[in-house]
Amino acid sequence: MQLKSQPAVLRRRLIAASCALLTTSATRSQEAPEGGFVGRLLKEWQLESALAYYHENGRVQAIEPVVSASHDYDDGGNVSFNFTFDSLSGSSPNGALPSRAAQTFASPSAQSFATARRLYNVAPGNLPADPHYSDARAAFGGSWTLPLERLTRVTLGGKLSIEDDFYSGTFNAAIAHDFNDKNTTLSFGISDEADVIKPIGNTPVPLSNYAAFDKEGNKSKNGVAALLGLTQVMNRYWLAQLNVTADRFSGYLNDPYKIVSVLDAGGNTTGYIYENRPEVRTRRSVYLENRVGGARASAGLSLRYMTDTWGIRSQTAQVNLRWWAAGRQQYIEPTVRWYHQTAADFFQPWLPNTTAPATQFISADSRLANFHALTYGVKYGFDLSDKLHRGGIRAHRTRRVLSADTQHQHCDAGLAAGTRSVSEPEGRPGAVRLQLLGA
Amino acid sequence: MRVRTSLIALAVGSVLLAGCSSVGVKPWQRDILSRSDMRPDGAGLDDAIDEHLYFSKEASSGGRSFGGGGCGCN
Numbered sequence: 001m002q003l004k005s006q007p008a009v010l011r012r013r014l015i016a017a018s019c020a021l022l023t024t025s026a027t028r029s030q031e032a033p034e035g036g037f038v039g040r041l042l043k044e045w046q047l048e049s050a051l052a053y054y055h056e057n058g059r060v061q062a063i064e065p066v067v068s069a070s071h072d073y074d075d076g077g078n079v080s081f082n083f084t085f086d087s088l089s090g091s092s093p094n095g096a097l098p099s100r101a102a103q104t105f106a107s108p109s110a111q112s113f114a115t116a117r118r119l120y121n122v123a124p125g126n127l128p129a130d131p132h133y134s135d136a137r138a139a140f141g142g143s144w145t146l147p148l149e150r151l152t153r154v155t156l157g158g159k160l161s162i163e164d165d166f167y168s169g170t171f172n173a174a175i176a177h178d179f180n181d182k183n184t185t186l187s188f189g190i191s192d193e194a195d196v197i198k199p200i201g202n203t204p205v206p207l208s209n210y211a212a213f214d215k216e217g218n219k220s221k222n223g224v225a226a227l228l229g230l231t232q233v234m235n236r237y238w239l240a241q242l243n244v245t246a247d248r249f250s251g252y253l254n255d256p257y258k259i260v261s262v263l264d265a266g267g268n269t270t271g272y273i274y275e276n277r278p279e280v281r282t283r284r285s286v287y288l289e290n291r292v293g294g295a296r297a298s299a300g301l302s303l304r305y306m307t308d309t310w311g312i313r314s315q316t317a318q319v320n321l322r323w324w325a326a327g328r329q330q331y332i333e334p335t336v337r338w339y340h341q342t343a344a345d346f347f348q349p350w351l352p353n354t355t356a357p358a359t360q361f362i363s364a365d366s367r368l369a370n371f372h373a374l375t376y377g378v379k380y381g382f383d384l385s386d387k388l389h390r391g392g393i394r395a396h397r398t399r400r401v402l403s404a405d406t407q408h409q410h411c412d413a414g415l416a417a418g419t420r421s422v423s424e425p426e427g428r429p430g431a432v433r434l435q436l437l438g439a
Numbered sequence: 440m441r442v443r444t445s446l447i448a449l450a451v452g453s454v455l456l457a458g459c460s461s462v463g464v465k466p467w468q469r470d471i472l473s474r475s476d477m478r479p480d481g482a483g484l485d486d487a488i489d490e491h492l493y494f495s496k497e498a499s500s501g502g503r504s505f506g507g508g509g510c511g512c513n
Contacts, residue, residue, distance in 0.1 A: 050484040054492060064491075066484050082487070088512075139509060159509050166511025183463030191505040225505045231479070235461075236468045241479045245501055255513075287502030291477045298476045304502040314499040322476055341498050367498055367513060379485070394485065400496070 045071045053434045060090035060133060076153065078145040085138050092133035095258035095364040097350050098125050099269040107132050108257050109201040111213050130257070137163045151178040155189075165256075167196040174227070183233040191247075193223040199256035206276035207362070210259050221251030237294060243287040250280045260364040261350045270353045275363040277346065283308040296324045311345035312368070330382045335396070337375040344368040349406065370403035395434050479503065 047069045054062040063086075070080035094105060103122045107130060110116030122128045143157035154175050161168040174189030197203070202215035225247035232240050259272040285306040292299045304316040322333040346361035347368045377396030384391070464472070475481035486503065494500040495512035 048484055050488060052488045052492075064488060066488060068484060084487075084491075086491075086510075135512075137510060137512075161509040163511050168509045168511075170509055172505060180463055181465070189505070193509065195511075197511065225501075227505060233463050233472060236464050237471055239472060239477055239479070243502060243504075245505070247501070247505070283499075283501075285499070285502050289479050289503065291479065293471045293474065293477045295471075298474070300476075302503070304499070306499045306502070308498075310498075312498045314497070316499065316502070339493070339497060339499075344498070367496060373497070398496075 045069050056090070058091065059129065060088050060092055062086055062088045076145075076147045079143070081140070081142045083138075083140050085136070087134075087136050089134040091129040091131045092257075093127055093129045093366065095255075095260055095275065096128040096272055097261040097263075097269070097364070098122075098127050099261070100124050100267070101269065103128055103269065105130070107201075108199065111201065111215070113211065135163055135165070137161060137166075148175075151182070152176070165198050165200050167198070169194050176229075185229075185231040187227070187229040187231070189227045189229075191223075191225040191227075193225075193249075195221045195223075195251075197221065197252055197256065203252070203256050204274040206254060207273050207360075210272035210274060219252030219256075221249055221253060223247055223249040237292055239291040241287075241289045244285070245287070246282070246284045248280070248282045253277045253279060253281055255363075255365055258363060258365045260348065260362055262353050263350050264353050273351065273362075275365065276361050277344075277363055278310065278361055281308055281310055296326075296328070298322045310368070312341055312343070314339065314341035316340075328383075329385075330380070333379040333381065335375070335377045335379070338372070339375075340372040341370065343370040343403075343406065366402065369406050371400055371406070372403075373398055373400040375399075393434070 047067070049068075050066045052062075052064040052066070054060075054064070064084065066082065066084045068080060068082035070078060072078050096103065096105070099122075102124055104113075105120055105122070105128060106113055106116035107118040107120070110118070113119070118132055120131050139159060139161040141157065141159035143155055145153055145155040147153045152175065155173070157170075157172045157174075159168075159170040161170075170191060170193040172189060172191035174187055176185055176187035178185050197219045199219075203217065203219050204210075205214040205216055208214040225245060227243055227245045229241065229243040231242075234240055254275055254277050256274075258275045260275055261269050262271045262273060264270050283306060285304055287302065287304045289300065289302040292301075299322070300318075300320040302316075302318045304314075306312075306314045306316075316337070316339045318335065318337040320333055320335045322331050324331045344363065346363055347365075347370075348362050349364050349369075351362060375396055375398040377394060379392055379394040381390060381392035383389070471477060475483075480486070480503070490500065490503075491510065494510065
């Protein structure tokens with residue numbers, strides 16, 4: 001769908017790299033020189049920035065600044081770049097279950113308990129989590145849209161992402177064609193991704209004994225994806241989009257830092273093994289989005305259904321409502337998102353010590369469990385009086401709840417006697433995030 | 440029974456086709472549709488940040504666009 005997003009005047013000039021100083025930055029950009037390279041840059045490129053802060057109670061926290069720049073050409077083409085930096089730190093669950101007895105673990109860099117630089121102890125009844133978790137990611141992406149003719153355009157894009165233990169490169173290409181007086185757009189795209197995984201302390205051998213520190217070299221995985229999309233203008237106030245996607249990832253799909261508790265018949269922890277996931281995963285999804293708008297309000301409703309070859313099925317629904325104040329210089333936008341997924345076929349919170357895990361697939365990663373999550377939040381946005389700059393702030397809160405059957409599995413393991421049950425895998429009351437925006 | 444089903448299908452199909460004939464707008468009627476809040480990709484960085492967060496916490500991703508990773512967080 002080729003739609004003009006904003007009056008051209010709103011697309012100009014720079015705000016700031018940091019949203020924490022939105023007003024100040026906007027003022028500075030207005031004072032930027034009109035001539036020269038910088039002046040042209042500020043006039044011809046639209047820059048957006050955001051700073052997100054994410055916090056899980058007692059767990060990880062993340063800070064994520066994002067900057068993007070885009071430029072529209074007169075012929076309908078567009079070029080854009082974006083840069084993201086993530087910094088995560090805090091405490092991350094390692095997959096093991098709480099135990100009646102105290103538990104001791106080594107940080108991933110360790111090659112043995114005796115030589116480990118960092119050991120961490122977990123009190124009886126507490127969920128084991130590595131308190132020294134930290135990671136940083138820098139990602140740079142770009143895309144280039146060029147019109148082939150009046151109704152057809154091609155977009156080429158790429159992304160590079162670097163972390164301490166993960167390197168990723170992605171290339172994508174898409175073609176879109178307008179029909180029906182530009183009221184209908186059909187698009188098709190493909191994507192190819194290549195990743196290298198270099199776990200801290202090397203890659204643990206799947207299903208190996210945690211205490212044996214049986215490690216091997218770097219791993220890789222590859223992914224291909226295809227997307228078919230249809231966008232339809234229904235009427236002056238209503239736009240609908242339907243996407244069908246499929247992707248296939250193959251290679252090393254484990255989380256190298258996740259382990260599984262091994263329990264005896266009495267529910268006592270006797271050891272741990274590293275998880276083992278299938279080396280191929282194919283996913284299919286259907287996504288429907290509707291946008292409805294009026295003079296002072298608009299609404300977005302999106303629905304997604306996904307299924308994969310690991311046995312996971314998920315449903316997602318999200319609603320956004322935006323109300324503009326008189327003069328259309330301020331708006332408020334509440335959001336509600338509901339998500340549910342079934343567990344992967346091989347998800348298992350613990351393994352009986354009577355079972356030999358020679359070839360089976362197993363993971364206790366709560367992200368593969370049966371759970372639902374409810375996110376609700378609100379965004380306040382505003383245009384500055386010069387009509388050239390925008391700003392905003394968002395706040396969201398998420399609550400994730402494991403399904404009752406998974407909680408029962410924990411109880412079956414005799415853990416009900418623990419000082420607290422494992423009812424939520426990702427933070428007890430949930431997670432909150434704050435975000436500042438500027439453009 | 441089959442005839443009745445066919446008639447119902449024909450009636451429903453006719454209504455849908457009649458509806459489709461009025462779908463769409465003329466170029467001068469795109470004032471509301473041209474706003475960023477009416478574009479599926481209009482949220483820009485908001486969507487990018489949300490997608491990354493949900494990707495790191497859930498087994499699903501994508502839909503609006505490609506659901507690739509580019510991140511070792513999941």
